[in-house]
Amino acid sequence: MTSAIVVGSGIAGLTFALHAARRGVQVTLVTKGGADHGSTRCAQGGIAGVLFPEDRIEDHVRDTLTAGAGLCDEAAVQVLVTEGPQRIRELAAWGVAFDRDATGRLRHGLEAAHSFPRILHAGGDATGLAIESALLRRAREAGIRIVEHAFLADLVVRDGAVRGVRLLVEGRSRMLTAHAVVLATGGTGQLYARTTNPAVATGDGIAAAIRAGAEVRDLEFVQFHPTVLAAGTPFLVSEAVRGEGAVLVDEDGRRFAFDAHPDGELAPRDVVARAIAAQSGRVRLDATGIPGLSERFPSIDAAVRARGLDWTREPIPVTPAAHYLMGGIVTDLDGRTALAGLYAVGECARTGVHGANRLASNSLLEGAVFGARAAAAVAWGPLAPAASPVAARAERVEPAGRHHDMAPFSRGALQRLMWEHAGLIRDADGLRAAARTIAAWRATAPNPVAVAAHEDVNLLIVAEAVVAAALARSASVGAHWRADAAPAPVARELTTVGAAC
Incomplete structure (x- = not known):
């Protein structure tokens, strides 16, 4: 068998x-x-x-x-x-x-x-x-x-x-x-x-x-979902909410998504996510015009209310977050x-x-x-x-020198590094800096024993591959956006x- x-x-x-x-x-x-x-x-x-x-x-x-x-x-x-x-x-x-x-x-x-x-x-x-x-x-x-x-x-x-x-x-x-x-x-x-x-x-x-x-x-x-609650622990606010008619507004209450794409809030996710990130102030999702929010979106409604917000009466703060590979x-x-x-x-x-x-x-x-x-x-x-x-395989970037000023590895440090240099918007300098840091962390990582340590090693391996791929693709396309190209x-x-x- x-x-x-x-x-x-x-x-x-x-x-x-x-x-x-x-x-x-x-x-x-x-x-x-x-x-x-x-x-x-x-x-x-x-x-x-x-x-x-x-x-x-x-x-x-x-x-x-x-x-x-x-x-x-x-x-x-x-x-x-x-x-x-x-x-x-x-x-x-x-x-x-x-x-x-x-x-x-x-x-x-x-x-x-x-x-x-x-x-x-x-x-x-x-x-x-x-x-x-x-x-x-x-x-x-x-x-x-x-x-x-x-x-x-x-x-x-x-x-x-x-x-x-x-x-x-x-x-x-x-x-x-x-x-x-x-x-x-x-x-x-x-x-x-x-x-x-x-x-x-x-x-x-x-x-x-x-x-x-x-x-x-x-x-x-890497796809970044445009609308995740920016209050408390990240919680996704489904795209279906925008499909039902919710709109994105800036701090002045202006709908800005149409500045980036003729489909506005229903443009592809990468476009909407970058449009939100480009705003200098807080972005909010206005779903107040949708009837029956609690019945149509019970899980989101519970999460919103648990944060002390009432999205039937006022727009709620949202921000992009990493969502799908x-x-x-x-x-x-x-x-x-x-x-x-x-x-x-x-x-x-x-x-x-x-x-x-x-x-x-x-x-x-x-x-x-x-x-x-x-x-x-x-x-x-x-x-x-x-x-x-x-398939082209990007060469691994080895650490140069001793990196006395490099922060010690932690999962949080890796996550911040990836968010800054391999997130919604990338460029060659940032990606190379990330590659050097990740290579140095990998070179000094101890052999893992506990599950959390194995996970950290896996995250470093995948982070290295993500950064190498982002460096190799020099043009912007889809969810991969190079500010320098x-x-x-x-x-x-x-x-x-x-x-x-």
Whole structure:
């Protein structure tokens, strides 16, 4: 019997597990925290899909390609959009109660850069939680083995193939072996001082893949969500709020988003985020004109009120924060990496669907679509590697001198460094300074023992790769904005991933 270990318990990992188990694969799912502690449960906005007769597949494809600024893999986008409706119907069959109107018809909302209101929600702004809960319940009913509080210390590579994982469980090392390992470990939001990501998002899967020799790409494309509460602990205010009519205003009450883009508040996320960052004073989101805020957005309403604010009466302060990684471990259309036996799905994977900027609400869709495809590939032949794409690998920047004036490493120091030099706006001088500091920190880092120390090493590895990628791409495009360079011409540029795979 074919066996597989999937690391991560979000929509991508759980979809893989359910489909693989149904195909006769013996699945073990391991997760760093509790099984419901990942990013999926935090997803407010919803899931995009062509489910209504007024909408068209080609329109969703076009919207995705446009948001990606010409750098999407068109084959991957076609897979995402054409297979997406089936996966959404499957989620409903598995118990996800998508919101419906009084007549029983699915409610569907509009988000930035979509040409049609094709976004489904569950529980108002609790879509991710509804999906996470339904999939976990289904996995437990199916008897899938779930190992919680198990940290991925490394991949086990033998004879050029990934054969298992080394875990830290309650402080002890433990090795599991299988025919295939599927990384579904999420993103890298903890690289930054402000993020919407949960504390577990420390890039563990990407770092382990880099150590094992897998290809990574497009790590310079980090999406910053424009509207995160700027009061108390960061809390995302869904783009769906702007889709319902909320507007951004400066300290004088002026709507400024149209200065940056003709679509104003519904422009692509990178444009809106930079427009907010360019304001010299505090930016607020005005949702006072939207009726029924507490019913439509119950989670956001609770978070706003917990901070002593009443968004039904006054605008609320917002700021950008690191939100989603468009790049990651390079895969083909079935989740295979260039390492035999290793697969990647979800946010840690670079499928090519997002290009330089993810279209809103395509992330949950990506996890469901490519999680299912990876399951079919593992069941068919788990050790077949994808063709290795031609990808430039930036040279590591070594520390120069002793750096007597360099601040000692701490996670907070790294997050501040990345926010300043590899955040919303970058330039060569800042990126080179960041590269030198990160290289020096890596060179002096002790061997990790505890989980937190392993996470710090992983963050440094991924930070180094993000900065190197941002230095290598000298033109501004999508979410990667170089203050020292002109924007790159937007072209329908096919990446080598689609051609090779």
